[in-house]
Amino acid sequence: MADRGRPRSFDRTEALERAMQVFWKKGYEGASLNDLTAAMGIGCPSLYAAFGSKENLFLEAIAHYESVVGTEIWEAIEKAPTARAAMQDFLHATVEAYSSTDSPRGCLIALGALHQDSSSGRICADLRRRRAENIDTLRRRLQRGVMEGDLPAAFDCNAAALFYATTQNGMSILARDGASREALAAVAEGAIAAFQPLADKANIRAPHGP
Amino acid sequence: MADRGRPRSFDRTEALERAMQVFWKKGYEGASLNDLTAAMGIGCPSLYAAFGSKENLFLEAIAHYESVVGTEIWEAIEKAPTARAAMQDFLHATVEAYSSTDSPRGCLIALGALHQDSSSGRICADLRRRRAENIDTLRRRLQRGVMEGDLPAAFDCNAAALFYATTQNGMSILARDGASREALAAVAEGAIAAFQPLADKANIRAPHGP
DNA sequence: TCCTTTCTGTAACGATCGATACAGAAATAC
DNA sequence: GTATTTCTGTATCGATCGTTACAGAAAGGA
Known part of the structure; x- marks a missing residue:
């Protein structure tokens, strides 16, 4: 037209x-x-x-x-064979993305506009919604793990999703501070180390499922 | 005068x-x-x-x-009897502080000025230095745990300090998004769950110390 | 070719930014 | 009392903010 x-x-x-x-x-x-x-x-x-x-x-x-930058990170979690591998790949992809030298450090969605009272309300609301969607994506992947049997039925998918999303957001600040790839990888390894205990805790609470 | x-x-x-x-x-x-x-x-x-x-x-x-707000959080880690308890108390104090309703959510040092190229350089440099000092404080407390014997000698204090500081920074964003105390506590529990595996990994690598 | 339509560059809009000049007010020193 | 010093309120500074009027340029339709 x-x-x-x-x-x-x-x-x-x-x-x-x-x-x-x-x-x-x-x-x-x-x-x-x-x-x-x-x-x-x-x-x-x-x-x-x-x-x-x-x-x-x-x-x-x-x-x-x-649709362009975030894709690499988030598609990794769907391809992974298990929920644990999904979290692992998700964090490792984040390490690679955040330590890239030919783009700004950290995540635009995490760092773009954090102060609602000064930035436009629509801007902050949009970013908040996207951050909440990221948590949902992680939670759904973990729930899939429960469905597929590689996680105990009592696994707290919501808590774990919050934890891994928060780890990634913290990595944005760390990356913005100029942290090396090794430092970011150390954070990822720490978060991955939590996975087995979180699964074990669910087994202890409900060893035979609900 | x-x-x-x-x-x-x-x-x-x-x-x-x-x-x-x-x-x-x-x-x-x-x-x-x-x-x-x-x-x-x-x-x-x-x-x-x-x-x-x-x-x-x-x-x-x-x-x-x-000197006023941060004190409650950081003095907890010195009082704790073990390095593990220090990380635990540190995160729990963070949960309480970040979920308070009579102060802005999250940490001023984490969220105050993240974009160096737009904010004043001195501002960003000061906040960055303080964030780095927070990592140092955590690392020194973990190293004290190694000295006092409640952590294996091969424990990667630097990696763990980066992990827990990053968790806290991520919690600032989560808190700023309006997360409940329960959500923040779930993140803290996730990070705490990582502690034992991180210590175990050090034992596997060097079971009898160097 | 001329007309219509859409985009481009200059130049400026009112509003707000951080920062100050200035005169008057409120204290001490003498 | 007067003089001196310091702070306060108004009013404004130049610069920059996001945004837009306006006139000219570049395309298609007639």
């Missing part, structure tokens, strides 16, 4: 990718329109014509992040 | 306390001078005369935070 008129002089997806990088590095509040337009290589009116507002641009950048 | 002239009409420490609350809730960038002066009950010139700048006010607020 819009094949008339002067065509857009830039690639919208590539511009969104550049904007995502800026938000990733500086956060929502810290990324100014000057930063964004400079990185995207366009002017302010082009940005507003293509994305509506800084807020909408951020929301699109987050969606782009989840 | 400054007992002449018009006396200050407000209590400096109380004003600093109020400013700390604002920074805690909104972060460094999100806290405007309007927010700060309104909460402190003073005008801009009084703020600048007493604290120098927003940056210095934040640095003083952080120091105040560590």
Whole structure:
């Protein structure tokens, strides 16, 4: 419907990718329109014509992040044969992603906008919802482990999901502080070490299942 | 030396306390001078005369935070009889502090300013140093456990310190998202569950010590 | 070719940012 | 009392914030 008129002089997806990088590095509040337009290589009116507002641009950048960057981490947990391997692969993929040198350290969804009272409410709500979805994804994978028999029926999937998601969020801060891959891997190993005791605790509570 | 002239009409420490609350809730960038002066009950010139700048006010607020709020959490690990109990008490104190309803959720040092490229460099450097010191404190307590014999000599104190500090940082994000005390406690239990396997791993590697 | 449509670049909008100039108020020193 | 010193309230500074008016440029449709 819009094949008339002067065509857009830039690639919208590539511009969104550049904007995502800026938000990733500086956060929502810290990324100014000057930063964004400079990185995207366009002017302010082009940005507003293509994305509506800084807020909408951020929301699109987050969606782009989840569909491109986050994929590697989260698809690992579905492929893993057991729930334990899923948590293991999930954390190891996180270590690799967060220690990459050609992207900002840590997770955009974890670090993008943490202070609701100062950032836009929609921004914070969106990120919060995505963080909650991450917990849900982990919990569902653990529940699948219960269904498939590699976890005891009394295993507290919710508690374990909270624990592993929280470990990953903490790793974002550690990575942002410049931690080495070895340091991030040490954290992952610590969290993985908790898995067997958590499963054992469920067996002790209900050794033969409910 | 400054007992002449018009006396200050407000209590400096109380004003600093109020400013700390604002920074805690909104972060460094999100806290405007309007927010700060309104909460402190003073005008801009009084703020600048007493604290120098927003940056210095934040640095003083952080120091105040560590000397007042953080104390409860960190002194627990020195009192504990064993390294394991120290980690346990440390995390449980964190659960209580982060689930308090009469203060902002999570830790000011963890959440105050995460994006170096947008926030002031001094601010980020100060918070980073304090986060690194927290890791050091945990490591030294674990090393004390090795010295006192309640941990194997091959125990990786550095790795465990990174793991528990990272767990706490993740709990800041979880708390900021509105998690219940039970959810925070579940994360703490997960991290505590890792302790025995981490100690066992050290025993397997060097069962009789080096 | 001219018209319509859409995008681009400049330039600026009002609002807010952190930070101050200035004059008056409130204390001590003499 | 007057002089001196320091703090307070108003009002504002220049800079930057996110956003937009406006005019010209670049395409298709006639």
